[in-house]
Amino acid sequence: MAQEIILAGFGGQGIMLAGKLLTYTGMLEGKNVTWLPSYGPEMRGGTANCTVIISDEEIGSPIVTNPSVALVFNNPSLEKFEPLVKTGGTLIVNTSLVTIKSKRTDINIINIPANDIAIELGEVKITNMVMMGAFVAATKAVSFEGVMDALKKTLPAHRQNLLPLNEKALKKGSELV
Amino acid sequence: MKKVFERPKSLTDVPFSYCPGCTHGIAHRLVAEVIDELGIQERTIGIAPVGCSVLCYDFFDVDMQEAAHGRAPAVATGIKRVHPDSIVFSYQGDGDLASIGTAEIVHAANRGEKITVIFINNAIYGMTGGQMAPTTLPGQKTTTSPYGRDTEACGYPIRISEMLSTLDGPAYIARASLHDPQNIVKAKSAIRKAFQAQVDGLGFSLVELLSTCPTNWGMTPVESLKWLEDNMIPRYPLGEYKVIEGVK
Amino acid sequence: MGEKILMKGAEALGEAAIKAGCRFFFGYPITPQNEVPEYMSKRLPKEGGVFLQAESEVAAINMVYGAAGAGARVMTSSSSPGISLKMEGISYIAGAKLPCVIVNIVRGGPGLGGIQPAQSDYFQATKGGGHGDYRMIVLAPSSVQEMVDLMGDAFDLADLYRMPTMILGDGMLGQMMEPVEFKERKPIALPPKDWATTGKKGRGKQNIINSLFLIAEECEEHNFELKKRYNEIEKNEVKFESYNMEDADVAIIAYGTTARIVKTAIKRAESKGMKVGLIRPITLWPFPEKVIAAAAEKVKAFLTVEMSTGQMVEDVRLAVNGQKPVYFYGRTGGMVPSPEEMVAEVEKILG
Structure with a gap:
């Protein structure tokens, strides 16, 4: 069983970080994992995307042409990745910023107003965690406890106070699935 | 009988391969004498260049590394960083240091790399057969400037000591000449100050030595010395260009 | 651990x-x-x-x-x-x-x-x-x-x-x-670096690091x-990985990133009934020519996949030495071959 996930959005939306957190969680849960960023001039702002694979078996290609899950944070990302999602796969859309409607009928589409929820919770920077919550609930690729455990291990000491807020964001995202 | 003259300990018993009348031999001897006098032979590491002095690892009786053309200051940097307590010097000609190796010398100087550079400026490429050097004088005939160096086409002689002394890294920079005994004594004093600056951990030091190349200049050794005095010194004034506080 | x-x-x-x-x-x-x-x-x-x-x-x-x-x-x-x-x-x-x-x-x-x-x-x-x-x-x-x-x-x-x-x-x-x-x-036991320039430190003999040999005989001897x-x-010191080679009809030769993409391709080829293996050189020099030569006695063909227009394939051909056909597939300039492309190449080879 393997989940091949693409996370995509603007630079600054915490895309890379969310991808790393997911990868780290997979590793802690004993899975094989890879994280591959798009790199190059585009990493200096503009669009950012990364590919995460979480698998029970050895991972061959770290590149994914047809992801089983795509988390899209903005319009250009939806345009680019929506057509590529595997039949039967999942598309998680940040409807706070994505205004285009997906026309696919062969995939599971989850709409999350992630920015709005994050703002409601008091911190727009946790938009990525709202999306993560939806991802975890929809795919069960990793567990909530795993994500929280990974956060605990990766947040620096002076940021540990943000754990409850992140937990709220995760929960909120999952409740909307 | 009392011995009044002998080979410095820091020179090997190998005959120099230099042409008759070439001043490399004098420069070698001065460097070796200074190493002896400072008592640093056992912790000195030298770097040989590409050029006439390419074989100087056979002549200096210290650990030596032969470097690629122009790269001696980079090689010296690598060695000094590994053995900060050693005394590291490079010995380079004008083609090596002032042409192909300008980037390396400028940046070693700018880093204040604690090395000593002996820079032989004889205004010509010796080993390859008398081609134009970056330090060749305007109008000077060489095998690649057969009508004389045309500054319109080839630019001007480069003054390394002046140029490097504008940087903050160097502790000591001087230009001396090897054309007569009085100047040779001054040259030795400059070389000594340069090595002493390194021993004292003060920073980068360089001594430019105006030298002759009778073979490629097409002159006798005596004519060469005179030519150096009359033509090179006006273009390359002698003296100390940088002496920071603490240099002895 | x-x-x-x-x-x-x-x-x-x-x-x-x-x-x-x-x-x-x-x-x-x-x-x-x-x-x-x-x-x-x-x-x-x-x-x-x-x-x-x-x-x-x-x-x-x-x-x-x-x-x-x-x-x-x-x-x-x-x-x-x-x-x-x-x-x-x-x-x-x-x-x-x-x-x-x-x-x-x-x-x-x-x-x-x-x-x-x-x-x-x-x-x-x-x-x-x-x-x-x-x-x-x-x-x-x-x-x-x-x-x-x-x-x-x-x-x-x-x-x-x-x-x-x-x-x-x-x-x-x-x-x-x-x-x-x-x-x-x-x-592992390594020879002492008694040749290094450290300053003579009482050793007597100079250490010289050098690559110049002006006398041709000496330069030849050095070579x-x-x-x-x-x-x-x-x-x-030859190192390689052999993967799925037991009853492979086609052996893919690939290294580095490309080799892991090949592994994904092999699984997909298997699901289509094709028997494909991988020999992955870990040392590119020395090149694992013996294992490739030995494989040539068993497989029907070789496919070299590289992110180039064909460089390692020359070494593969030398190793195979004409025993079996050696095919090449490459993407270059920063393009990465996909598993699908590799499977398509294997399909072509097996007709």
């Missing part, structure tokens, strides 16, 4: 070098390997080592020459255009019999090329990109963990044979994150001595 940590390939390379005793790093920025010097600049001062950003790749490799000659474990890292600049120094290092590790995180070329992953520096790495009759040990990891494991080998091999060793990766391996474990390495060493390496 050590703990697994999640690391970027480039950073894992840096940490592995430090764990292997490397305390000196000289480099110059170039994409996509900047994480290596950045990591070293952060870590080496804390280990009592030296990180120095040189004025150019040319200077950096000559600093490596100096430090290696002075007896240190030293490394530099760059990407294709920068490695071209280092070729002069690498030739001198090989000629002067100095050990060091050079990392090339290959990007598309020629010229300025691009910054995406490529394998188009194979010739340069394995055939002696600099001047003269020399070889370099070339190790090609295909995962972040292997980057770590091979780094230890690289330093040991360099010291054992007194020669430069290159780790040939690509932008993808450098940028991707995978879990790694820094395993305790068994120290023969190097060659003897190279023969020994070809005999003792």
Whole structure:
């Protein structure tokens, strides 16, 4: 069983970080994992995307042409990745910023107003965690406890106070699935 | 009988391969004498260049590394960083240091790399057969400037000591000449100050030595010395260009 | 067993070098390997080592020459255009019999090329990109963990044979994150560096690091001595991975990033009823020619896949020596072949 996930959005939306957190969680849960960023001039702002694979078996290609899950944070990302999602796969859309409607009928589409929820919770920077919550609930690729455990291990000491807020964001995202 | 003259300990018993009348031999001897006098032979590491002095690892009786053309200051940097307590010097000609190796010398100087550079400026490429050097004088005939160096086409002689002394890294920079005994004594004093600056951990030091190349200049050794005095010194004034506080 | 940590390939390379005793790093920025010097600049001062950003790749490799000659474990890292600049120094290092590790995180070329992953520096790495009759040990990891494991080998091999060793990766391996474990390495017996320039320190005899031999007879003798060493390496140090080769009809030969994509392709080919295996050279020089020659007696055909227009395929053809057809599939300039493309190639071969 393997989940091949693409996370995509603007630079600054915490895309890379969310991808790393997911990868780290997979590793802690004993899975094989890879994280591959798009790199190059585009990493200096503009669009950012990364590919995460979480698998029970050895991972061959770290590149994914047809992801089983795509988390899209903005319009250009939806345009680019929506057509590529595997039949039967999942598309998680940040409807706070994505205004285009997906026309696919062969995939599971989850709409999350992630920015709005994050703002409601008091911190727009946790938009990525709202999306993560939806991802975890929809795919069960990793567990909530795993994500929280990974956060605990990766947040620096002076940021540990943000754990409850992140937990709220995760929960909120999952409740909307 | 009392011995009044002998080979410095820091020179090997190998005959120099230099042409008759070439001043490399004098420069070698001065460097070796200074190493002896400072008592640093056992912790000195030298770097040989590409050029006439390419074989100087056979002549200096210290650990030596032969470097690629122009790269001696980079090689010296690598060695000094590994053995900060050693005394590291490079010995380079004008083609090596002032042409192909300008980037390396400028940046070693700018880093204040604690090395000593002996820079032989004889205004010509010796080993390859008398081609134009970056330090060749305007109008000077060489095998690649057969009508004389045309500054319109080839630019001007480069003054390394002046140029490097504008940087903050160097502790000591001087230009001396090897054309007569009085100047040779001054040259030795400059070389000594340069090595002493390194021993004292003060920073980068360089001594430019105006030298002759009778073979490629097409002159006798005596004519060469005179030519150096009359033509090179006006273009390359002698003296100390940088002496920071603490240099002895 | 050590703990697994999640690391970027480039950073894992840096940490592995430090764990292997490397305390000196000289480099110059170039994409996509900047994480290596950045990591070293952060870590080496804390280990009592030296990180120095040189004025150019040319200077950096000559600093490596100096430090290696002075007896240190030293490394530099760059990407294709920068490695071209280092070729002069690498030739001198090989000629002067100095050990060091050079990392090339290959990007598309020629010229300025691009910054995406490529394998188009194979010739340069394995055939002696600099001047003269020399070889370099070339190790090609295909995962972040292997980057770590091979780094230890690289330093040991360099010291054992007194020669430069290159780790040939690509932008993808450098940028991707995978879990790694820094395993305790068994120290191997290495010859003392009694040739290093340290200052004579009462030793009497000078130590001279040099690659100049003006007398032709001596220069030939020097080359023969190097060659003897190279023969020994070809005999003792070949490394490869054989995957799914037991009853394969087609053997794919691929290394590095490409090889792991091949593994995905093999699974897909299997589900379509095709029997495909992989021979993955881990040492590109010495090249695993014997295992390829032996495979030629069993398989129907070979397919070499590279991120180039065909470089390693020449070595594969030499190894196969006409026994079976050798096909080639390559993407280049920063394009990465997909498993689907590879399966399509195999389908073509099997008709």
